[in-house]
Amino acid sequence: MPDSLIDFRLTQEPFYQSIHNEIELFESAFARRLPILIKGPTGCGKTRFVQYMAWRLKRPLVTVVCYEDLSVADLVGRWLLDANATQWQDGPLSQAARYGAICYLDEFVEARANTTVAIHSLTDTRRQLVLTACNQTVSAHPDFQLVVSYNPSVLSEEIRPATRQRFCALNFSYPTLEIETKIVAEESGLDTVRAHQVTHFGVSTRRLQGLGLEEGASTRMLVGAASLVVQGLSLHSACRMAIVDALTDVIPIHQALMLSLDAAF
Ligand SMILES: Nc1ncnc2c1ncn2[C@@H]1O[C@H](COP(=O)(O)OP(=O)(O)OP(=O)(O)O)[C@@H](O)[C@H]1O
Numbered sequence: 001m002p003d004s005l006i007d008f009r010l011t012q013e014p015f016y017q018s019i020h021n022e023i024e025l026f027e028s029a030f031a032r033r034l035p036i037l038i039k040g041p042t043g044c045g046k047t048r049f050v051q052y053m054a055w056r057l058k059r060p061l062v063t064v065v066c067y068e069d070l071s072v073a074d075l076v077g078r079w080l081l082d083a084n085a086t087q088w089q090d091g092p093l094s095q096a097a098r099y100g101a102i103c104y105l106d107e108f109v110e111a112r113a114n115t116t117v118a119i120h121s122l123t124d125t126r127r128q129l130v131l132t133a134c135n136q137t138v139s140a141h142p143d144f145q146l147v148v149s150y151n152p153s154v155l156s157e158e159i160r161p162a163t164r165q166r167f168c169a170l171n172f173s174y175p176t177l178e179i180e181t182k183i184v185a186e187e188s189g190l191d192t193v194r195a196h197q198v199t200h201f202g203v204s205t206r207r208l209q210g211l212g213l214e215e216g217a218s219t220r221m222l223v224g225a226a227s228l229v230v231q232g233l234s235l236h237s238a239c240r241m242a243i244v245d246a247l248t249d250v251i252p253i254h255q256a257l258m259l260s261l262d263a264a265f
């Protein structure tokens with residue numbers, strides 16, 4: 001039988017630095033096929049973690065990035081008209097449920113509540129997806145697993161209790177300076193000494209969170225800055241370009257960040 005999810009299989013192990021016991025927790029939830037909700041600030045490793053777990057559990061990974069206008073049809077599928085006939089085309093959620101993938105709905109809170117309701121029958125004991133438009137009910141493959149993630153500090157609609165209570169949750173945050181330095185060094189190729197300097201500066205920006213800065217520099221930003229250093233920029237120029245100038249347009253906050261950058265490098 002052809003592998004319907006061949007395009008969704010990870011062929012290489014993604015680099016993932018574990019932070020606490022999240023790998024073990026995910027594996028326990030996966031063993032019982034409990035839907036998992038991952039929350040944490042931007043660029044802290046949520047997506048990378050899901051990719052790593054899919055690779056580790058040897059499951060294909062079907063990812064959907066949610067947005068406000070995402071429709072139920074975008075998730076479950078629609079009829080398509082070709083030259084001769086109309087044919088049903090599964091959406092990513094139906095495909096994952098039918099053939100046993102991990103379905104990852106990223107930025108979950110961006111989707112409207114009446115769209116996310118489509119997952120309800122899949123995420124309780126029924127484990128079924130009702131395709132009303134083609135009058136079919138798909139019973140989920142035993143390996144099917146649903147994972148969603150979002151950033152709770154982004155102001156958007158709350159998740160309804162009836163949706164939220166279908167999930168168990170993993171709370172992500174930025175790791176310790178030591179672990180984050182390791183991630184920055186590994187991802188960028190920068191030596192540990194300078195990766196530590198970049199990370200130390202990046203972490204200091206997080207103190208301005210809530211004081212005019214919505215969020216401090218993410219691990220993603222630190223990796224970006226470190227990559228610019230590998231490219232030949234000085235620590236000062238790289239951190240200015242990838243962190244300070246990118247983080248804010250608010251003049252007093254930018255000035256405060258510049259002072260701290262000048263002091264650091
Ligand atoms: N624990 C980690 N192990 C390896 N790389 C990491 C880790 N945490 C963060 N990173 C690095 O940070 C980058 C951003 O991580 P990722 O895309 O997973 O963030 P995210 O939490 O999904 O952010 P967003 O909410 O903005 O989508 C990754 O591409 C990787 O370089």
Ligand SMILES: [Mg+2]
Nearest residue numbers: 046047048106
């Ligand atoms: Mg992400």
